[in-house]
Amino acid sequence: MMKMRELINCVVPENLDEYRDVFVYIEHSDGHIKKSTLEMLGEGKKLAKKTDEKLVGVAVGEELTPIAKEAEEYGCDIFLGTESPDLKDFASVPYTNYLAEMIEDYKPNIFLMSGTREGRDLVSRIAIRVMTGVAADCIELDIVENTKILSAWRPSFGDKTIDQILCRKHRPQTITSRPGSYKVAEKQPGNKCDIKIKKVTVPEAMKKRKILSFRPKDRLDLTSAKKIVSGGLGLGKPEGFELIRNLADELNAEVGASRPVVDLGWIPYEHQVGQTGQTVRAKLYIAAGISGKIQHTVGMINSENIVSINNDPEAEIAKVSDYFIKADLYDAIPKIIEEVQKYKNGKAVVGESPEKAA
Numbered sequence: 137m138m139k140m141r142e143l144i145n146c147v148v149p150e151n152l153d154e155y156r157d158v159f160v161y162i163e164h165s166d167g168h169i170k171k172s173t174l175e176m177l178g179e180g181k182k183l184a185k186k187t188d189e190k191l192v193g194v195a196v197g198e199e200l201t202p203i204a205k206e207a208e209e210y211g212c213d214i215f216l217g218t219e220s221p222d223l224k225d226f227a228s229v230p231y232t233n234y235l236a237e238m239i240e241d242y243k244p245n246i247f248l249m250s251g252t253r254e255g256r257d258l259v260s261r262i263a264i265r266v267m268t269g270v271a272a273d274c275i276e277l278d279i280v281e282n283t284k285i286l287s288a289w290r291p292s293f294g295d296k297t298i299d300q301i302l303c304r305k306h307r308p309q310t311i312t313s314r315p316g317s318y319k320v321a322e323k324q325p326g327n328k329c330d331i332k333i334k335k336v337t338v339p340e341a342m343k344k345r346k347i348l349s350f351r352p353k354d355r356l357d358l359t360s361a362k363k364i365v366s367g368g369l370g371l372g373k374p375e376g377f378e379l380i381r382n383l384a385d386e387l388n389a390e391v392g393a394s395r396p397v398v399d400l401g402w403i404p405y406e407h408q409v410g411q412t413g414q415t416v417r418a419k420l421y422i423a424a425g426i427s428g429k430i431q432h433t434v435g436m437i438n439s440e441n442i443v444s445i446n447n448d449p450e451a452e453i454a455k456v457s458d459y460f461i462k463a464d465l466y467d468a469i470p471k472i473i474e475e476v477q478k479y480k481n482g483k484a485v486v487g488e489s490p491e492k493a494a
């Protein structure tokens with residue numbers, strides 16, 4: 137029988153009270169903080185208020201002063217940065233090293249990262265280095281009453297259950313978020329932040345890879361879309377997406393999709409919404425020919441206005457919809473397009489202004 141591997145070097149911190157404040161790892165590109173990080177700054181501020189601690193933004197990069205200023209605007213009390221021309225582009229090894237150093241020196245109570253590719257790459261490496269656990273893909277965060285213990289909620293078993301994860305013995309209490317599941321932080325005019333940026337020379341041994349060039353980003357980012365029109369198996373054929381695209385164009389919206397139509401090759405994966413696709417938080421989400429299985433709705437339920445078009449009045453999507461249109465989508469969508477065009481041309485008799493309606 138295989139012997140259970142012993143967990144060596146697993147040092148439980150003796151004095152958990154030494155650990156203080158809420159760290160948020162700040163991902164940035166082109167001199168700005170990424171939206172997924174702004175979500176974590178909002179959550180970080182909320183948690184820091186509850187634990188009566190400070191919100192600390194931590195970042196690694198080439199030129200961090202503009203990032204620190206933006207972190208100040210979004211409510212950080214302290215900004216810690218490690219800067220070098222060699223840290224211009226993300227690289228797992230040096231980024232892990234400098235972030236782990238910041239954690240070891242400062243001893244934060246909580247450490248929040250976005251569940252982006254970069255965040256997921258870093259979090260496990262950092263957790264091993266500082267010997268803590270990770271709750272990944274969290275969709276809700278809070279503090280257990282009268283404690284400084286983070287309560288992290290994450291979906292499990294194909295999103296059929298939502299589990300609460302507590303990290304009682306190790307610090308920092310570390311999580312990654314599911315991007316798109318939280319509101320972005322509000323700006324805090326007049327906030328003052330203590331900015332500390334350290335310049336370093338990256339040792340040759342850490343420069344394991346050199347980035348020669350970047351291809352322009354072609355991945356559709358549905359998480360930032362304000363309006364989305366999604367199509368599902370109810371379209372019946374790949375050509376059905378032409379109708380979805382027409383409506384999306386009229387509304388100046390992006391195109392989304394359920395998983396089966398992606399699996400069938402009707403539309404690329406980058407359009408998929410749901411558990412194994414993107415999590416969106418649109419102002420308007422139109423679901424056409426989508427039944428509303430939990431693996432889809434978990435990715436769009438936080439949208440402000442959900443409109444579904446389905447010929448089955450019993451479809452589960454009705455339960456999460458603000459407006460349910462019982463109709464064949466091939467009848468309903470051309471009519472909606474016609475109405476939107478009327479509004480745009482100013483011919484609408486009732487309703488709001490064409491701009492607002494669109």
Ligand SMILES: Cc1cc2nc3c(=O)[nH]c(=O)nc-3n(C[C@H](O)[C@H](O)[C@H](O)COP(=O)(O)OP(=O)(O)OC[C@H]3O[C@@H](n4cnc5c(N)ncnc54)[C@H](O)[C@@H]3O)c2cc1C
Pocket residue numbers: 294367368369370371393394395396397408409410411412413414424425426427428429430431432435445446447448451463464465466
């Ligand atoms: C581990 C796992 C992960 C998954 N991840 C995802 C994910 O990320 N995203 C996702 O979407 N799914 C995901 N799924 C699949 C999910 O369980 C469902 O199978 C899928 O969402 C169903 O897609 P659908 O609604 O397009 O198709 P269906 O469930 O077949 O629904 C089609 C709907 O269209 C309606 N319809 C048919 N014809 C018309 C018409 N002419 N006009 C109007 N309505 C019509 C029908 O009444 C029906 O409600 C996952 C499943 C698993 C097991």
